Amino acid sequence: MAAHAGGLSTTAAAVVVRDLVRSYGTGAGVLDGLDLEIAAGEFVAILGRSGSGKSTLLRALAGLDHDVRGSGRVEVPRNVSVVFQDSRLLPWARVLDNVVLGHEAPPARAREAGRAALAEVGLAGRERAWPNELSGGEQQRVSLARSLARSPELLLADEPFGALDALTRLRMHDLLRDLLRRHHPSVLMVTHDVDEAIVLADRVVVLDAGRIALERRTPARDGSRPTADPGPHRTLRAELLEALGPDTDPARKDTL
Amino acid sequence: MGCAVTAVVQAGRVTAPGRATAHQAVDVRPRVRRLGLRKPVPLAAGSGVVLLLAVWTAGSATGLIDPRVLSAPWTVVTTGVDLAVDGRLVENLAVSLGRAAQGLAWGVLAGVTLALLSGLSRLGEALLDGPIQVKRAVPNLALLPLLILWFGIGEEMKVVTIALGVFIPIYIHTHNGLRSIDKRYVELAETLRLDRRRFVTRVVLPGALPGFLLGLRFAVTGSLLALVVVEQVNGTAGIGYMMELARTYGQTEVIVVGLVVYGVLGYTADQAVRLLQRRALTWRRTLED
Ligand SMILES: Nc1ncnc2c1ncn2[C@@H]1O[C@H](COP(=O)(O)OP(=O)(O)OP(=O)(O)O)[C@@H](O)[C@H]1O
Ligand SMILES: [Mg+2]
Numbered sequence: 024m025a026a027h028a029g030g031l032s033t034t035a036a037a038v039v040v041r042d043l044v045r046s047y048g049t050g051a052g053v054l055d056g057l058d059l060e061i062a063a064g065e066f067v068a069i070l071g072r073s074g075s076g077k078s079t080l081l082r083a084l085a086g087l088d089h090d091v092r093g094s095g096r097v098e099v100p101r102n103v104s105v106v107f108q109d110s111r112l113l114p115w116a117r118v119l120d121n122v123v124l125g126h127e128a129p130p131a132r133a134r135e136a137g138r139a140a141l142a143e144v145g146l147a148g149r150e151r152a153w154p155n156e157l158s159g160g161e162q163q164r165v166s167l168a169r170s171l172a173r174s175p176e177l178l179l180a181d182e183p184f185g186a187l188d189a190l191t192r193l194r195m196h197d198l199l200r201d202l203l204r205r206h207h208p209s210v211l212m213v214t215h216d217v218d219e220a221i222v223l224a225d226r227v228v229v230l231d232a233g234r235i236a237l238e239r240r241t242p243a244r245d246g247s248r249p250t251a252d253p254g255p256h257r258t259l260r261a262e263l264l265e266a267l268g269p270d271t272d273p274a275r276k277d278t279l
Numbered sequence: 280m281g282c283a284v285t286a287v288v289q290a291g292r293v294t295a296p297g298r299a300t301a302h303q304a305v306d307v308r309p310r311v312r313r314l315g316l317r318k319p320v321p322l323a324a325g326s327g328v329v330l331l332l333a334v335w336t337a338g339s340a341t342g343l344i345d346p347r348v349l350s351a352p353w354t355v356v357t358t359g360v361d362l363a364v365d366g367r368l369v370e371n372l373a374v375s376l377g378r379a380a381q382g383l384a385w386g387v388l389a390g391v392t393l394a395l396l397s398g399l400s401r402l403g404e405a406l407l408d409g410p411i412q413v414k415r416a417v418p419n420l421a422l423l424p425l426l427i428l429w430f431g432i433g434e435e436m437k438v439v440t441i442a443l444g445v446f447i448p449i450y451i452h453t454h455n456g457l458r459s460i461d462k463r464y465v466e467l468a469e470t471l472r473l474d475r476r477r478f479v480t481r482v483v484l485p486g487a488l489p490g491f492l493l494g495l496r497f498a499v500t501g502s503l504l505a506l507v508v509v510e511q512v513n514g515t516a517g518i519g520y521m522m523e524l525a526r527t528y529g530q531t532e533v534i535v536v537g538l539v540v541y542g543v544l545g546y547t548a549d550q551a552v553r554l555l556q557r558r559a560l561t562w563r564r565t566l567e568d
Pocket of ligand 1: 048053071072075
């Protein structure tokens with residue numbers, strides 16, 4: 024549904040960001056007049072150098088930047104859910120209690136939704152475990168379940184798989200794609216991994232100097248998988264890497 | 280020569296009973312210096328107390344400890360039994376426990392409430408934290424004359440004094456506990472749109488629980504401490520009163536019984552709180568475990 028050719032879609036924008044400015048302390052703006060629109064059900068991935076303001080943008084959308092100076096317009100749906108890089112489960116609450124924390128439905132219904140969400144991420148039967156007893160990947164799946172249990176209209180994710188190993192990461196990609204097909208929220212995901220961005224997103228944007236420096240639609244994913252035809256994938260990859268700059272810090276070279 | 284022979288014998292010992300070693304599973308591990316604690320030894324918790332009792336008993340039995348200075352353990356036991364049989368001990372104990380419990384309850388309530396008010400709002404902090412720190416700097420004993428003037432010498436004054444001693448550690452540790460809750464959990468609560476009530480019950484209180492329980496340990500022993508002080512002030516019942524009475528009659532053994540009762544009370548209460556701590560904090564993985 025979000026596969027309009029090129030440019031910004033004008034129909035049913037779920038997220039509208041206009042002229043967003045954010046700066047910490049007295050320094051220059053981290054975000055400097057940024058514009059962004061995300062259509063309903065669209066998956067947008069943000070790339071950008073370390074310190075380019077990706078997390079700042081995400082936090083602005085999540086409304087978590089109470090004390091950060093700035094201006095601009097941010098419109099998001101009512102029901103927003105955030106997946107953090109760390110799974111951010113309350114260590115003193117059992118898995119199911121974590122999943123239903125803050126759920127709007129009455130307790131019985133919320134727990135039912137929570138159980139269903141845990142089953143969806145393959146963790147049925149672990150409802151009564153403590154977060155400490157789960158592996159990193161399992162914890163991140165719980166945090167996905169927590170987000171999905173409240174059927175968000177917008178899912179914000181800041182390097183959600185950044186701490187996971189390559190294999191677990193691939194499994195999580197499959198899981199996420201599967202979940203999104205069923206729940207279809209709009210998604211804005213920060214990642215350092217160009218391939219991850221291309222494989223998962225409908226559109227990839229590159230953040231630089233406080234604005235969006237480049238945005239590209241990814242090869243159509245409905246029907247033909249991008250991996251089946253590596254051609255356009257490779258071109259896009261090269262273009263994105265170019266936009267990220269040749270002086271990309273060496274610490275990240277290996278993930279690119 | 281001799282050395283060579285032993286070496287051969289030892290080598291033979293190692294190789295000959297090959298079957299014995301075959302039964303044992305191989306357990307070769309890298310050597311890493313252990314910095315955490317070893318597994319707890321069962322029943323070891325009481326060994327320090329038992330040792331103390333043994334020294335006391337030995338000292339009294341050999342006559343090293345003058346019974347006028349400190350009664351022998353068996354005298355204390357028989358006196359304790361006598362006091363228990365004629366009902367005085369139980370009666371006084373009930374009164375003392377009732378006081379300590381009341382003071383503790385009010386103190387905990389006040390401490391937690393104040394910690395929440397001053398921990399969760401800047402206004403509360405500005406208004407409450409200063410006065411509480413001032414109160415903390417004033418010893419309870421120094422307040423006693425004033426409290427007697429305000430509340431008289433009855434039960435009220437005693438409970439208030441205990442509560443005043445209790446609420447300080449509860450406040451300090453609960454406040455510290457909830458202020459050191461990870462900011463990330465606060466952000467989580469914000470993104471989950473928790474209302475203030477749920478934020479307090481699901482995030483703040485459980486997060487501050489370790490701090491609160493530590494405060495409770497101080498508070499429980501503190502309440503007994505305060506109990507000792509207030510019971511010597513014009514009491515008409517209670518363990519302290521019983522001891523005060525014994526002092527005027529020169530009954531060392533009754534005084535020691537009183538001391539033992541205080542000690543047992545304090546120790547039991549502390550153990551109870553530690554048990555509570557372990558139960559309530561099963562989710563934690565710390566040096567303790
Ligand atoms: N709380 C803060 N106080 C002051 N400066 C901050 C704060 N948070 C971020 N910054 C600065 O703002 C800039 C953008 O930070 P941000 O976290 O948005 O980057 P990022 O793109 O998410 O980087 P990374 O890829 O490393 O996560 C950085 O230069 C950072 O130093
Ligand atoms: Mg970041």
